Amino acid sequence: MTKTPKKIVLAYSGGLDTSIMLKWLQTEYGAEVVTFTADLGQGGEVEEARHKAELLGIKPENIFIEDLREEFVRDFVFPMFRANALYEGQYLLGTSIARPLISKWQVDIAEKVGADAVCHGATGKGNDQVRFELGYYALKPDIKVIAPWRDWEFASRTDLLAFAEANQIPIAKDKRGEAPFSIDANLLHSSSEGRVLEDPDVDAPDYVFQRTVSPEDAPDTPTVIKIGFEAGDPVSIDGETMSPATLLAKLNELGGSNGIGRLDLVENRQVGMKSRGIYETPGGTVLLAARRGIESITLDAGAMHLKDELMPRYAKLVYDGFWFAPEREMLQAAIDASQSAVTGEVTIKLYKGNATVIGRKSPYSLYDEDLVTFEEGESDYDQKDAEGFIKLRALRLRTLAQQRAKLKG
Structure with a gap:
C-alpha cells in the first residue's frame, strides 16, 4: 500500500493553477505543503508568490524563493550552448533546460525540510512532466511524485475556478476567462x-x-x-x-x-x-x-565535425529530460574537452x-592567411602535392568505374 505523504514540496509559480494545486494537496492528502519558487529570469515579481502562499496558509519557514538566474545560465544554459544544441534543427531548448534545475532544487529542499514527496504542475499531455520526474528520480530514487493534472477530478477550467472560489483562492479578473495562449x-x-x-x-x-x-x-x-x-x-x-x-x-x-x-x-x-x-x-x-x-x-575540422554529429543526440537528451543521465554527462565531457x-x-x-x-x-586561431591566399604566400603548402592526394582519393571511384564497365560488357 502506498504511503500517504506528510510533507510535499510544490513547484509554485504563484499563479492560479499552482495556487489551486496547493490547496488541492492540502485537502486531498491532508499534508503540509512547502512552496518553492525559482527566479529564472521569467519576469514579473516572484516575491508575489510569497504573499499568495501566505494567504493560503503556508508557514513562512515553508516558503522558499530562490534567485537562480546565475546558476541557470552558468551551469545549465552555457554548458548546453557549448554543444550548439538545437532540437529538430531549430529549437534552442529554452523550456527543456530549465526543468532539471527546478527538479534539483525541489529535491534539495525536500531533503532539507524532511519532505517525502514533490509536486509539479505539468500537464499529462506535455514534455515537462517527463523532464521534472526524470530529474526527481535521478537525484532521489525513492521520492514520491505527485502530478495533479494526471490525478485530480477537474475536467475543465470551470471546475478549477469553482474549486478556487469555494476555497477562497483569489482569482484575478483576467484569469476568469479562457486564456488566449499559455x-x-x-x-x-x-x-x-x-x-x-x-x-x-x-x-x-x-x-x-x-x-x-x-x-x-x-x-x-x-x-x-x-x-x-x-x-x-x-x-x-x-x-x-x-x-x-x-x-x-x-x-x-x-x-x-x-x-x-x-x-x-x-x-x-x-x-x-x-x-x-x-x-x-x-x-x-x-x-x-x-x-x-x-x-x-x-x-580543428575533425573536432568540429564530430561535435556536429553528436549535437542532435545531445539535444534530444536535453529535450527528453535526461540531463542527469550518464550519456549526457559523457557527451558533455567530450564537448567540453x-x-x-x-x-x-x-x-x-x-x-x-x-x-x-x-x-x-583568436590568439589560438587555426586560420592561416598564408595557406589560403591566392597570392604567393610563405607556407609549406605545395600545390603540386594535390595531384597525388586527388588520385588517392579517386582510387576507389576509378576501380568501381572499371568494374561497372565490365558489367556492361
Missing part, C-alpha cells in the same frame, strides 16, 4: 502555445510576442557588437566583462530590439503528438551565431531579424 518564460526564452496558436496554418497574432519586435519594425540601422569568449563561454560584450546572467540578459535586449530570435515551430513531443509553439530566444540566437563564428577559427582553445572575439551585426558574423579573431 506562456512559459525564463532568462533564455519565452514559449507560447495553445488556444489561438493551435492551428499551425494560422499566423501568430502580434500580441503573442513577448520579447522581440517584429523584424519589419526593427531599426533601419544595424547594431554591431563584439562578444568575447573564454574556453567556449561568452564573457564580455564590447569589452565589458559580465556575469553569465547579466550577459545573456544584455543579449536578449540587443537581439529583441532588432527582431532576432523568433521561431514558429511544429515539434514532436515525447508523448507522441505534434505541437505548435512560438518561441522567442533573442539572446540565445545571437549567442549561437557568435559561438559558431569563434569555433570556425579555433576548432573541445573548448579549451575556443577563446577570442566575434563581431556580429544585428539587423532586422538576422544575427550575422562579420568578424572573428
